[in-house]
Amino acid sequence: xxxxxxxxxxxxxxxxxxxxxxxxxxxxxxxxxxxxxxxxxxxxxxxxxxxxxxxxxxxxxxxxxxxxxxxxxxxxxxxxxxxxxxxxxxxxxxxxxxxxxxxxxxxxxxxxxxxxxxxxxxxxxxxxxxxxxxxxxxxxxxxxxxxxxxxxxxxxxxxxxxxxxxxxxxxxxxxxxxxxxxxxxxxxxxxxxxxxxxxxxxxxxxxxxxxxxxxxxxxxxxxxxxxxxxxxxxxxxxxxxxxxxxxxxxxxxxxxxxxxxxxxxxxxxxxxxxxxxxxxxxxxxxxxxxxxxxxxxxxxxxxxxxxxxxxxxxxxxxxxxxxxxxxxxxxxxxxxxxxxxxxxxxxxxxxxxxxxxxxxxxxxxxxxxxxxxxxxxxxxxxxxxx
Numbered sequence: 001x002x003x004x005x006x007x008x009x010x011x012x013x014x015x016x017x018x019x020x021x022x023x024x025x026x027x028x029x030x031x032x033x034x035x036x037x038x039x040x041x042x043x044x045x046x047x048x049x050x051x052x053x054x055x056x057x058x059x060x061x062x063x064x065x066x067x068x069x070x071x072x073x074x075x076x077x078x079x080x081x082x083x084x085x086x087x088x089x090x091x092x093x094x095x096x097x098x099x100x101x102x103x104x105x106x107x108x109x110x111x112x113x114x115x116x117x118x119x120x121x122x123x124x125x126x127x128x129x130x131x132x133x134x135x136x137x138x139x140x141x142x143x144x145x146x147x148x149x150x151x152x153x154x155x156x157x158x159x160x161x162x163x164x165x166x167x168x169x170x171x172x173x174x175x176x177x178x179x180x181x182x183x184x185x186x187x188x189x190x191x192x193x194x195x196x197x198x199x200x201x202x203x204x205x206x207x208x209x210x211x212x213x214x215x216x217x218x219x220x221x222x223x224x225x226x227x228x229x230x231x232x233x234x235x236x237x238x239x240x241x242x243x244x245x246x247x248x249x250x251x252x253x254x255x256x257x258x259x260x261x262x263x264x265x266x267x268x269x270x271x272x273x274x275x276x277x278x279x280x281x282x283x284x285x286x287x288x289x290x291x292x293x294x295x296x297x298x299x300x301x302x303x304x305x306x307x308x309x310x311x312x313x314x315x316x317x318x319x320x321x322x323x324x325x326x327x328x329x330x331x332x333x334x335x336x337x338x339x340x341x342x343x344x345x346x347x348x349x350x351x352x353x354x355x356x357x358x359x360x361x362x363x364x365x366x367x368x369x370x371x372x373x374x375x376x377x378x379x380x381x382x383x384x385x386x
Contacts (some may be wrong), residue, residue: 006198015070022069023048026060061071095285096159099183101146101176101192106132111314111338112162112287112384113137120158122149140339150179157183162191162384164339165363171213173228177235190237191384193339193363194246196307197222198279225366232368241367243382244351245314247340248359253331258324263308271298271308278378286310286317299328309381313337317383326379328329330354339363342382350379 024042030036044060046052054075061072096116098111103121105128113119119239122131122142142149148168161180167173180190212227225242232238254260263271268291270283273306283349290296290310299307299320307325309318312333320326327350330341340362355361367382 011192018070020048022060022064022072022219025068029064043049045265067337078358084182097157097185099150099153099158099161100138101150101161101163103138103141104128104131106135106137108164108314108339109137110135115315117161122146128154130335132265147175147179149185150176153183155182156185158188159185160189160191160384162189164193167192167194167223171215171221173213173223174231174235177237181236187369190368191365193365194228195220195222196364197202197227228366232366237368238373240369240373240384242345243342243365243367244341244345244361245340245355245363245365246359247336248361250334250336251331252355253357253358255324255328258299258301258306258328260297260299260328261341262294263291265291266292267296267305267308269296270305271296274305274308274321275319278376278380279379280374283310283317290316297329297332308334308385311337312341313343314380314384316341316381318381320379321381323379326350327353331357342384344380344382347379 025041026047027041030043034085037132043052045056047057051057051071057069057072058075059072060069061076066073075201097118098112098116098120100106100112100119102108103123104125104188106121109119109121111130119138120140120142121129121132121138122144124143124144124145125134129143132138132143144239146154146163151305151373161184167176170176177190195216197211211224213221213223215221265288266286268284271287276282287296287308287310295311295316297309301321305321307318307320307329309329310316312318312330314334316337318326318329342365343354344367345364347352
């Protein structure tokens, strides 16, 4: 914010005086708690004569409220923070702004609500929306057409747009993908399920648009991977990973030599190191939250943690050193949360193992991203979140 800094340094009377009063207010508030002689007279952020650390000035505005620190207020105006209050969330607290397209009765929303700080649902059916409203999960519900609803939303509003078992009732997806890209924030994610035209090739159909999508006699559309990839690229997305969602009864099996146990707080760091090796980053808040809730599990081999899962289900993720680690985690799961868990189809061995143990594919999905993406270097189960 060079223009604000220059106004202070130039000694603009109104701003400079207000900034000096903010310095005095900071000192008074701190000394009302305790007087520390070693820092007496020193506030923060460069006050009263410099603009140095904006995070400290913004923090002062959040703590003191608007109208106290003019530089902190100006910094907050350029951010997504609210200067009306300061709120510290627990580790792993819900942080995503999520749009549930075709939310229906809220079944998928129930699986993701704990990760959403703001959950919005849209559906055409008033009766289904009444059922969704009874769940008390959504912050806003709209009875509108999906495309029309998104066109009325501001740009860069959501972190995740997801749609489960909805696009099967639509043919062309270009307009929906374009609007999803517009309403997503940088680094946001679009997740949806379709029926695979590639897998259904040769089946009965009542209409077709070349090899892009087809309306089947079931009244549901199937889409080709080539079409989805082309539409994604055309609208700013990058196809990263073909996935399948798998569901079934808990397997209740153990893998010899790979015992699974509930994760504890002192396991968190080793889990984060393992995730970093596979994905190039950690998911510390989610791991900490899953451990705190008693959901996370780890698999050990020779005294080392070689795999972990926050949970086996739609909103959970897992990583391992080998497929055996993932198989042990899946085999020990007492329930598959939500619509099921996601398996990358490139991992043919794991996919075939799941099928051989009676699990079924409920829907194919595609993992897409905006911006930076680290190609995984190991075996994993992705989350619908990211």
